[in-house]
Amino acid sequence: MKIIIGLGNPGLKYENTRHNAGFMTMDKIAQTLHEEWNHEKFTSKFIKTKVRGEDVILLKPLTYMNESGIALRQCLDFYKASPQDVIVIYDDVDLPVGKIRLRQKGSAGGHNGIKSIIHCIFTQEFDRIRVGVGKDPKISMINWVLGKFRPDEQREIEEAVDTAAQAAVYAIDHSFSDTMNHFNKK
Numbered sequence: 001m002k003i004i005i006g007l008g009n010p011g012l013k014y015e016n017t018r019h020n021a022g023f024m025t026m027d028k029i030a031q032t033l034h035e036e037w038n039h040e041k042f043t044s045k046f047i048k049t050k051v052r053g054e055d056v057i058l059l060k061p062l063t064y065m066n067e068s069g070i071a072l073r074q075c076l077d078f079y080k081a082s083p084q085d086v087i088v089i090y091d092d093v094d095l096p097v098g099k100i101r102l103r104q105k106g107s108a109g110g111h112n113g114i115k116s117i118i119h120c121i122f123t124q125e126f127d128r129i130r131v132g133v134g135k136d137p138k139i140s141m142i143n144w145v146l147g148k149f150r151p152d153e154q155r156e157i158e159e160a161v162d163t164a165a166q167a168a169v170y171a172i173d174h175s176f177s178d179t180m181n182h183f184n185k186k
Contacts, residue, residue, distance in 0.1 A: 001081055002051075002172050004029065005044075005059040007068050007090040007113035009146075018133035019065060019145040021091035021161065022113075025131060026060050028165035033058075042074040051172045066112040069120025076121060083126040087168055087176075088117060091145065095132025098156030100164045102180040103128045127176045129164050133157070 008014065008023030016024070030037060030047060037045040037060065047058040057079070061071035072086065090113055095101055105125040108114040118124050134153075135144055149157050163183065171179040 001055045001057070001079060001085050002087065003057045003059065003072070003075055003079070003081055003085050004087045004089065004168050005061070005068070005072050005075075007065060007088065008060065009064050010060075010062045014146065016148055017146050018093075018149065019091055021131040021133055021157070021164075022089045023060050024157075024161045025089045025129070025164045025168070026058060028161050029168055030058060032165055032169055042071045042078065044071040044075070051169070054172050056172055066116055068113040069116035069118070072117055073120040083121050083123050086121075086126045087129060087171055088114070088126060089129045089131065089164060089168060090114060091133045092130035093133055093135040093141070093145065095130060095134070097132055097134040097149070097153045098160045099132035100160050100167065100183065101130045101132070102167060102176070102184055103130070104176055104180070127171065129167055131157075131160050131164050 006022030006026030008020035014020050033049055035047045035049055039046045043062050045060040049056050057075060059071055059075060061068045063070055090111060104127055107124060108118055167179055167183040
């Protein structure tokens, strides 16, 4: 089983903001797998599907970013799954717009959604796909991550979301080490 969770904030107000790069990637994954977000479960928009024989759960939490771990904990408990079954996709201000980086473990790095996940699943050891959203030292962090991408960044973020979605789908039936070797080169 694979549980792929993308982080973001629910509602039209936050659509296409930097902090919702995880949601944008989840939408691309659902589109790639010919699935739709028609169900809610685990305080999330929810899809259960099979990919090349593997059970796959896709989640977009309906909690706000700083409570993302609640949805993941509910899902892990229901399926009796472990953090090793999880891939978390989220925005990263320390990566330039258009870049992605895969990691197998690490700290929250100041990201409130990751802090919540670590708090709720009791470990920092889970697979991650970070989508670069850059930063601007002239703009406060909260205004930056809750702001929309600039027109000159659209192509880069679309490519990053597309590549992050490809990496997540690839990781369904490949080891995450292999996935990192394949996608961290791009």
